[in-house]
Amino acid sequence: MYRYDEFDERVVRQRVAQFREQVGRRIDGSLTEEEFLPLRLMNGLYLQLHAYMLRVAIPYGTLDSRQMRQLALIADRYDRGYGHFTTRQNIQYNWPRLRDAPDILEMLADVQMHCIQTSGNCIRNVTADHFAGVAADEVEDPRPTAELIRQWSTLHPEFSFLPRKFKIAVTGSAEDRAAVAVHDIGIRIVRNAAGEVGYRIIVGGGLGRTPMIGKTVREFLPKDELLAYLEAIMRVYNLEGRRDNKFKARVKILVHELGAEAFIARVEEEYARLDGPSLNVDPAELARIAAYFAPPAFEALPEGSAVLDQAAARDPDLARFVRVNLYPHKMPGYTAVTVSLKPIGGPPGDATSDQMRALADIAERFSLDELRVTHIQNIVLPHVKLDEVPQVWAALVEAGLASANAGLVTDIIACPGMDYCSLATARSIPIAQEIAKRFADPDRQQLVGPLGIKISGCINACGHHHVGHIGILGLDKAGIENYQITLGGDPGNEASLGERLGPGIDAEQVPDAIERIVDTYLELRHADGESFIDTVRRVGLDPFKPVLQPKEPARAAA
Amino acid sequence: MPLLDRNGWKPESWARDAAAGAAIVPFDQVEAVLGARRPGQRIGVDLPNDVHPNALLPWQDGLDFVAIAFPRFNDGRGFSLGKMLREQGFAGTLRASGWIIPDQFAFALHCGFDEVEISEAQAQRQPIDQWLQAPALIGETYQDTQDGMISIFKRRRAAAEAA
Ligand code: SF4
Numbered sequence: 001m002y003r004y005d006e007f008d009e010r011v012v013r014q015r016v017a018q019f020r021e022q023v024g025r026r027i028d029g030s031l032t033e034e035e036f037l038p039l040r041l042m043n044g045l046y047l048q049l050h051a052y053m054l055r056v057a058i059p060y061g062t063l064d065s066r067q068m069r070q071l072a073l074i075a076d077r078y079d080r081g082y083g084h085f086t087t088r089q090n091i092q093y094n095w096p097r098l099r100d101a102p103d104i105l106e107m108l109a110d111v112q113m114h115c116i117q118t119s120g121n122c123i124r125n126v127t128a129d130h131f132a133g134v135a136a137d138e139v140e141d142p143r144p145t146a147e148l149i150r151q152w153s154t155l156h157p158e159f160s161f162l163p164r165k166f167k168i169a170v171t172g173s174a175e176d177r178a179a180v181a182v183h184d185i186g187i188r189i190v191r192n193a194a195g196e197v198g199y200r201i202i203v204g205g206g207l208g209r210t211p212m213i214g215k216t217v218r219e220f221l222p223k224d225e226l227l228a229y230l231e232a233i234m235r236v237y238n239l240e241g242r243r244d245n246k247f248k249a250r251v252k253i254l255v256h257e258l259g260a261e262a263f264i265a266r267v268e269e270e271y272a273r274l275d276g277p278s279l280n281v282d283p284a285e286l287a288r289i290a291a292y293f294a295p296p297a298f299e300a301l302p303e304g305s306a307v308l309d310q311a312a313a314r315d316p317d318l319a320r321f322v323r324v325n326l327y328p329h330k331m332p333g334y335t336a337v338t339v340s341l342k343p344i345g346g347p348p349g350d351a352t353s354d355q356m357r358a359l360a361d362i363a364e365r366f367s368l369d370e371l372r373v374t375h376i377q378n379i380v381l382p383h384v385k386l387d388e389v390p391q392v393w394a395a396l397v398e399a400g401l402a403s404a405n406a407g408l409v410t411d412i413i414a415c416p417g418m419d420y421c422s423l424a425t426a427r428s429i430p431i432a433q434e435i436a437k438r439f440a441d442p443d444r445q446q447l448v449g450p451l452g453i454k455i456s457g458c459i460n461a462c463g464h465h466h467v468g469h470i471g472i473l474g475l476d477k478a479g480i481e482n483y484q485i486t487l488g489g490d491p492g493n494e495a496s497l498g499e500r501l502g503p504g505i506d507a508e509q510v511p512d513a514i515e516r517i518v519d520t521y522l523e524l525r526h527a528d529g530e531s532f533i534d535t536v537r538r539v540g541l542d543p544f545k546p547v548l549q550p551k552e553p554a555r556a557a558a
Numbered sequence: 559m560p561l562l563d564r565n566g567w568k569p570e571s572w573a574r575d576a577a578a579g580a581a582i583v584p585f586d587q588v589e590a591v592l593g594a595r596r597p598g599q600r601i602g603v604d605l606p607n608d609v610h611p612n613a614l615l616p617w618q619d620g621l622d623f624v625a626i627a628f629p630r631f632n633d634g635r636g637f638s639l640g641k642m643l644r645e646q647g648f649a650g651t652l653r654a655s656g657w658i659i660p661d662q663f664a665f666a667l668h669c670g671f672d673e674v675e676i677s678e679a680q681a682q683r684q685p686i687d688q689w690l691q692a693p694a695l696i697g698e699t700y701q702d703t704q705d706g707m708i709s710i711f712k713r714r715r716a717a718a719e720a721a
Contacts, residue, residue, distance in 0.1 A: 005714065007698055007710040007713065007714065008710075010697070010698050011696065011698050011700075011710075014695060014696045014697060014698070015696065017695065018661075018695040018696060021695065022661065025688065029683070030683055030684050030685075030688060031659070031661075031684075032683075035631060035659050035661075038632055039661055121632070121634075151700045151710070151711070152700055152701070153700075154700050155696060155699065155700070156700075156701060157637060157641075157664070157665040157666075157668035157669050157699070157701060157703060158634075158637045158638050158641055158665075158669055158701075159634070159637075160634065160637075160662075160665060161631075161632050161633065161634025161637065161662070162634060235638050235642075238634060238635060238637070238638045239610070239635055239638050239639070243633060243635075273645070273646075274645075275645065278702055279702075281709075281711040282711070282712070282715050284715060284718070285711050285714060285715055288714070288718075
């Protein structure tokens with residue numbers, strides 16, 4: 001894991017002091033509310049429906065047990081004993097008070113954390129593959145690149161007042177688990193024909209009210225040119241991105257309106273005039289950052305684990321957990337364990353302070369002191385010995401964290417929606433809870449197989465519904481919540497946006513409709529266990545359309 | 559309008575009057591005014607923030623001063639414009655003019671601005687000490703800046719090599 005040096009430490013401490021001072025100038029009236037707004041947003045502080053919300057950066061989702069314990073302590077001291085993990089690999093507290101915010105920032109700084117640029121029209125905290133350093137299909141760990149970008153973008157003098165927010169994601173694997181195609185900039189670490197490692201740069205993806213898949217603007221960028229190239233993109237966007245309409249201000253609209261070719265030409269022109277050598281960092285500095293992410297001290301272990309096999313043979317619940325929640329590790333004898341924050345009937349992504357402490361203890365003892373937050377709002381224990389999975393599982397059971405549903409139909413992403421968010425047009429957490437209850441039977445979930453449901457409480461799409469295999473968007477129709485269902489979205493390698501199944505339906509009808517979509521899929525899928533998304537891609541939406549008409553016999557078409 | 563730089567309030571030495579000895583003129587008049595320049599007359603230009611810096615290239619050697627408009631404090635185009643003008647060799651005085659707040663003063667200095675021109679009302683609300691202390695609040699940058707700060711990346715290398 002990255003550790004701050006004296007420079008990083010000073011910047012974060014100074015930012016805390018600066019924010020304290022900014023709060024003081026807001027209170028004495030020197031700053032108007034309008035002027036203070038972007039300053040507090042750039043420190044992650046939102047005004048929500050009931051209270052302030054503080055969003056803490058967990059850069060590229062990586063943290064250690066000490067940091068997790070501090071997050072638990074903050075939850076106890078300043079919130080109501082829990083925190084909410086988000087689709088941006090962050091944690092949010094929903095009940096802090098404005099005057100406490102600087103003290104919370106201080107506590108975060110004590111464990112090398114911060115809230116810098118977790119909101120506002122600036123370059124946001126950078127996300128990366130949650131299986132970084134674990135996955136066997138990795139060209140290179142994406143986190144050194146993400147950390148480099150974190151530092152470069154921190155308090156960037158030129159790019160702190162952009163037309164709109166700006167999100168960057170990095171993946172180093174063949175399989176894209178970081179959804180790079182739907183970010184403002186997506187970065188894929190790739191190898192060229194000569195075997196050199198570099199970056200494929202994708203610009204202009206995004207969700208929100210105008211979802212778009214990003215365009216590749218550079219097939220192969222040499223590694224040491226990254227920062228200068230990013231500066232060129234940011235500059236074109238800062239100068240030319242639309243500022244007349246908030247809803248057209250993201251870079252995706254600029255790319256779309258100019259056309260990819262013209263956009264690329266602008267970027268390349270700017271890139272040619274920039275002083276690249278002064279912007280790009282010395283390879284020695286890159287190496288310094290990368291060294292922090294060197295593989296931890298793995299033991300030489302055999303493939304597989306008799307201990308685990310025997311334990312799983314004795315206990316069907318453990319066996320199920322092993323089948324569903326383990327991800328193969330590149331090192332023999334190790335595995336990555338997904339800890340689901342989606343218990344049936346619970347709010348997706350929430351963890352109590354006790355659960356956070358339990359996770360910290362487990363990570364310290366069994367996962368080389370490392371944890372990851374995923375953009376699916378779960379936690380990963382990245383480096384667990386297969387032999388120790390039974391102990392990890394037992395500890396998770398005790399903490400109420402052993403839901404065996406990673407990647408299954410009840411592993412639902414839901415934005416805060418009407419329960420917390422002032423922009424919401426509908427509820428999303430209760431919808432997720434109701435759907436999960438329908439599929440509570442673990443055998444049924446496993447029979448259905450991988451299926452991602454994503455729910456947003458308004459058109460802003462924080463729940464990423466466009467890229468849900470099943471997407472649900474809550475709208476307001478003459479004062480009544482109305483839900484639109486989309487099918488066929490996918491955030492991964494073959495990124496695609498879901499298509500609307502038909503007219504919106506009432507909240508009460510959503511769980512039924514989802515059940516019938518799943519039943520229809522089970523009837524249509526090939527015997528070889530064809531996945532939901534593959535089936536939808538093969539048969540299209542038509543066979544699913546009858547499910548939205550509750551009065552008629554649902555399967556007539558199938 | 560009140561004018562300040564990193565040392566405090568300062569008197570205005572320019573006038574938005576093409577006949578003045580130090581004259582600021584609108585961007586679309588720059589060609590004409592430069593053509594009619596009196597000996598010894600200094601010329602500056604008011605640059606809207608939607609003009610690409612390339613547009614100033616033909617004139618910039620004849621200009622002693624550029625004021626870049628900040629119509630709203632959260633419209634950050636001026637930061638890029640200022641920096642790009644410096645990078646393309648503009649060596650005169652660079653002013654941020656309009657609505658910028660003390661919390662952005664460091665960014666403006668880092669992007670190559672020398673001074674800031676704000677409204678009377680803003681100057682009342684945000685006294686000079688707030689402007690002077692703001693840039694000192696963050697004493698490190700991860701970027702090389704136009705006002706001479708060396709990026710943390712480079713300082714780390716220098717420290718490593720010295721060790
Ligand atoms: S999608 Fe809408 S309701 Fe949900 S968190 Fe985003 S803004 Fe709020």
